[in-house]
Amino acid sequence: MTFVRKPYIAGNWKMNLDRSRALDLIKTIKGRLGDGSDREVAIFAPSVYLADVSAVAQGSPLGIGAQNFHFEDDGAFTGEISARMLREVGADRVLIGHSERRHIFREPNDWTGRKVRKALEEALLPVLCVGEKLEERQSNRTDRVLRRQLDAGLTDVKPDEMLRVTVAYEPVWAIGTGEVATPEQAAEVHAFIRKWIHNRMGGEAAQMARILYGGSVMPDNIRGLMQIEDVDGALVGGASLKADTFIPIIEFDQ
Numbered sequence: 039m040t041f042v043r044k045p046y047i048a049g050n051w052k053m054n055l056d057r058s059r060a061l062d063l064i065k066t067i068k069g070r071l072g073d074g075s076d077r078e079v080a081i082f083a084p085s086v087y088l089a090d091v092s093a094v095a096q097g098s099p100l101g102i103g104a105q106n107f108h109f110e111d112d113g114a115f116t117g118e119i120s121a122r123m124l125r126e127v128g129a130d131r132v133l134i135g136h137s138e139r140r141h142i143f144r145e146p147n148d149w150t151g152r153k154v155r156k157a158l159e160e161a162l163l164p165v166l167c168v169g170e171k172l173e174e175r176q177s178n179r180t181d182r183v184l185r186r187q188l189d190a191g192l193t194d195v196k197p198d199e200m201l202r203v204t205v206a207y208e209p210v211w212a213i214g215t216g217e218v219a220t221p222e223q224a225a226e227v228h229a230f231i232r233k234w235i236h237n238r239m240g241g242e243a244a245q246m247a248r249i250l251y252g253g254s255v256m257p258d259n260i261r262g263l264m265q266i267e268d269v270d271g272a273l274v275g276g277a278s279l280k281a282d283t284f285i286p287i288i289e290f291d292q
């Protein structure tokens with residue numbers, strides 16, 4: 039397989055694993071990565087493990103990120119973590135607007151834009167997550183929902199910054215359900231997202247921006263997904279918790 043953009047495979051551990059299993063898994067992944075020239079691999083770990091996990095990942099191209107943060111620099115925000123704090127413990131990237139943040143924790147859509155901006159300012163690579171719920175798809179509102187999420191999340195992003203911003207399309211109905219989007223569904227939405235970027239920021243930005251698919255990605259469906267023109271990688275939840283399932287996803291073309 040040949041790719042226009044560097045494939046990007048990311049694991050989102052969510053609130054899983056204990057410290058020792060987390061570190062073991064990082065060691066295993068690190069041992070399987072080459073020099074990182076042909077693909078980008080990253081793990082989004084629970085924040086309390088970031089310092090240890092990034093220490094173990096040191097010296098390898100493995101990216102280490104957080105699953106969330108707050109867009110303010112400091113202040114009375116009990117329970118929150120700033121972008122600078124994440125940098126300090128070794129994170130180089132961050133997820134923004136994951137569907138569980140949006141739907142379980144009711145994070146407002148307009149926060150995503152402030153977070154993307156702050157991440158860029160603090161040299162964290164943002165992965166903006168977007169995706170429609172089942173009832174939104176069933177009532178033909180997928181495009182409208184995605185447009186609203188992209189408008190908010192990328193509101194302050196300049197075209198040349200799209201090299202550092204990744205968009206992850208994760209249909210909510212496919213997350214943790216075992217139900218993966220069909221190639222046609224994924225192709226259609228990924229093309230829609232790239233077109234949105236093209237219209238808003240021009241052809242060059244659209245050409246360099248990476249768009250990941252997420253939602254029940256497994257070793258047996260990653261190859262098919264990666265063959266879709268506008269799919270540049272995957273955001274993997276459940277299957278990123280074990281080397282047995284995550285390594286074959288990273289090595290999808292081998």
Ligand code: PGA
Pocket residue numbers: 050208212213214215216252253254255273274275276277
């Ligand atoms: P899943 O999760 O792979 O377990 O469906 C994906 C995600 O939420 O990022």
